[in-house]
Amino acid sequence: MLTTKLPPFIISSDLTEEEKDQKYEELVAQWVNKVNDTLKTLIAKIANENGVPAQEAGQIRVFGRLTAPKKFNAEMDLAHRRIDYLIPAELLYGIDQQSIGVDLQTFLKSMKEFYPTHKRTDAVNAMNMDRQEGDEQDFKYIYKLKKLMQKFCTPIVEVDEDDEASVLAKAFHQQKRAKYGKGSKNITKKLEEDGDQLQKIVDDKKEKNEKKGEKERVLKRKRYHNFTRTMMAHEFLSYRRVDRFFHRATVKFDGDSESSRPFVLLSAKGDLFLDGQVRAMIALFVAIVRGYVPADIVECVFDEEYPNLVPCPFVPTTGFHASEMNYSTWEGRMNAVLTPRFNETWKKGWKSVSIREAIHEFEYEVQKTISKAWNTNGEEVPLSRDLPAVEEWVETYLKPWSKRANEQYNDYCLWKKAREEVMDSENPDASVWEILTPPLSSISNEVPHLYAKVLELLRKADESGQWPSTTAKRQLVMVSTTNNENEESTTSKSLCVQQLKAQAGTFEKTCAYSFKEGQGGASGSFSVGAMPGQCDQPKANTLFPELMKAAFELEIALCPNREPSSTIAINRNAQFRPHIDSGAGAGQSRSLIVALGNYTGGELMVEGAKNDIRYKPLEFNGWTERHWVRPFKGERYSLVWFTPKGCDGVHGIDLCI
Ligand SMILES: O=C(O)CCC(=O)C(=O)O
Ligand SMILES: [Fe+2]
Structure with a gap:
């Protein structure tokens, strides 16, 4: 908030209209000068306090004033x-x-x-x-x-009737116009009578255009x-x-x-x-x-x-x-x-x-x-x-x-070529990665000594049928496959379609994917160790105490000089989409990650850099660096050791029995 002292904007009612205008102009000019002086001093002060050189401090200048109705919101009402x-x-x-x-x-x-x-x-x-x-x-x-x-x-493109996304985009636009735009009253009335049906607006408009011989056009976001x-x-x-x-x-x-x-x-x-x-x-x-x-x-x-x-x-x-x-x-x-x-x-x-x-x-x-x-x-x-x-x-x-972008571009070209090859197959998405991921026979099944115990306990936890369900928030960043092949997926595959449906209020979601608890195919993720503040302590601490202990010991064995973490995320067959980890880190804020099991592909990408983490631990900052997992074949477990904010100084190993 900027405050500055000025005489009030009082204009005598005895003046003629012309004199009133002139007086107003004068007062505005005074006001403008005063505000600009205050801004100048203020910016210089802030720059000085933050050690920013004067020429880089930036400038703000006011040129006049206009009274806006209360409803006007400079941020929201921007076209x-x-x-x-x-x-x-x-x-x-x-x-x-x-x-x-x-x-x-x-x-x-x-x-x-x-x-x-x-x-x-x-x-x-x-x-x-x-x-x-x-x-x-x-x-x-x-x-x-x-x-x-x-x-x-x-671009603005012609509506392709086979493209659900562009049909919806058009409908959404028309619905918005019906509410706020030109001639809105008639359409709004019609909407009230017919119910709020997106498809209906599209069909009506389409019919009209067909009569006129015109093609619908839509902005393709x-x-x-x-x-x-x-x-x-x-x-x-x-x-x-x-x-x-x-x-x-x-x-x-x-x-x-x-x-x-x-x-x-x-x-x-x-x-x-x-x-x-x-x-x-x-x-x-x-x-x-x-x-x-x-x-x-x-x-x-x-x-x-x-x-x-x-x-x-x-x-x-x-x-x-x-x-x-x-x-x-x-x-x-x-x-x-x-x-x-x-x-x-x-x-x-x-x-x-x-x-x-x-x-x-x-x-x-x-x-x-x-x-x-x-x-x-x-x-x-x-x-x-x-x-x-x-x-x-x-x-x-x-x-x-x-250099990194070129590597990614080459990867994209390979992916595109493979996708063209499998275009007609039943599930092109999966088939692409079937081609791109090396066969399981190309790797050795040997488990390095340090990891043997943890891997054995992970497999045991998996077989126990007690693998905890993944929180909804985590599921959002995991690629999902439904357990039951016959089960019809309720969400569209296209992120764009999901986006438009949500925007149009067809259903309320803040994110393009939705899952039921326990969905997500055979994949799953849970934590062991400490949780900050009021959060419930992980159930898995008591469910898999042996695994918890072995996993915390593994961190010490892998990185003896690293301060032991308070918490571990344990993932099974989870293909993460690009994300940053929720919450914030304590202290050094670097997570340690390693993957185990017989799998190929599944590299951990960090800000575009590819990392093979199969029995190869890696430290990275999961809270600031965007990371994701490439598709893989086989069985893939991963452990992420970290210390969230609020768990400073807590060592998970001390919580083990
Ligand atoms: O499994 C991986 O490689 C990544 C795991 C991850 O990003 C996470 O647990 O948040
Ligand atoms: Fe992560």
Whole structure:
């Protein structure tokens, strides 16, 4: 909350309307100045307290005020937003140029300046002018980048009646319009009469369109879970809309001179972006343009069927600055321009030339500050070289990431090829992995001495029929197979369909998979040891005391220097989807994991890196690093030793009898 002292907004009723307006303007101007002063001091103070250098502290500026109705919610009522990043243009110096012998300096010099303006046509004109000047190569290049950027967006496609997901998406959209949109009253009435049937709306609309000879079109959302660290594929929110991803401007801050370094402004438009999403889109784009990963990796990143996570890299936060908010619905209701621009329809709001100019000036000022921030040591760097901050990010972050991403991409190609081969089989999903996973005969059944006792006790626990059921929360992140082959699965296989059904309120779930307790095929997961605070202590402590003791002893034998853990997760034939472990870790917060049994495949993936953990223990941070298990053949047990927050200093071995 920002508070600042100001005289009250009192306007005498004796004034004429014109004088009242003038007085109001004066008061607003005073208010604006005062708020901006307070913001400046406050940001400087916060930056100082956090050790952030002044030029990197960020800026917020207020340009005016408008009274909104109480119901207005700036976050919830947003129609769409634009996010901007300013990056040094050399990040787009790609293999294409290198292959035709253009060096970095020539590339940077050839980049023509164009600015974004409030009138979009200006920007378009600027680009058109460039084209007329006729640098064929340059134009081709920009066009190619544009095509690539489009692949990151959500397309509008014709509704495919055989595709349940797009039919539902259309129905959902129409239902929403029926509630809030144009001509909504009639449709809402109809809905009330007919009941809330999604399919009905689709059918009616389809009939109408067929008469008109038109095809239905629908926005095809995609999953952006690979572009964030905080959302997994199975969570509804990972389905997002990205309307545009584009090159908005090329700017040179030292004038358009020979030695002036160009910066490129990249923008993304959508309704709601996931944490880090745009930074990841830009970083992946850069990695492709620079030729570190193939362009087809975009297909892999968005492939709904591919069960692996493909973590995307992130660009440094340096370039992130302004974004534009669009409240189209509220502009009508408030009779005001809420997104600064030229407009003749609405009476009030951010439409005056002076406000628009002030905003553009501020935008330019901010971008200039950012261009300086990219040049970390402030020294003049010749155009034949990358800025040091760029070089560092590329060498220490982007290239190592690309190495792993290429491995994942190759894996994707193998998977895709195998899938094509088994397309017509009864259960293509399972058959793909049947092909990709080595046969059981390829491994030795020998059990290393250290593990023999634990494995024997695990098998005994399995045979006892008392293997505890998995908690619902854990089941969400496990690939499920139903025990009973004849049992009809109640959930659709497609995450997208699940997502849409839930969104439309057909059933209430926060996640695309649902399980009954004890479902999940032959797989299962439970814990032994200590649980923090009020949680019930694991039943398995008393159910399998011998196994518990042997398992805690195994940790000490495997890692004598590791502080003994308080708790162990014990998994049987569990193929985990990408997840992070729930809760938080205590102390060193690294979990120890190892797998046992006669199986092939089943590697543990950690942030895209493949780890064979069969009788090979591995330490990793399960609370921050996303991890999952690749499909496997055979019998696979895994033990995860960890100490959750609240169990600090507790050693599970001390709880054993
Ligand atoms: O079985 C594995 O390899 C992974 C286990 C895991 O991630 C977990 O128990 O949370
Ligand atoms: Fe885990």
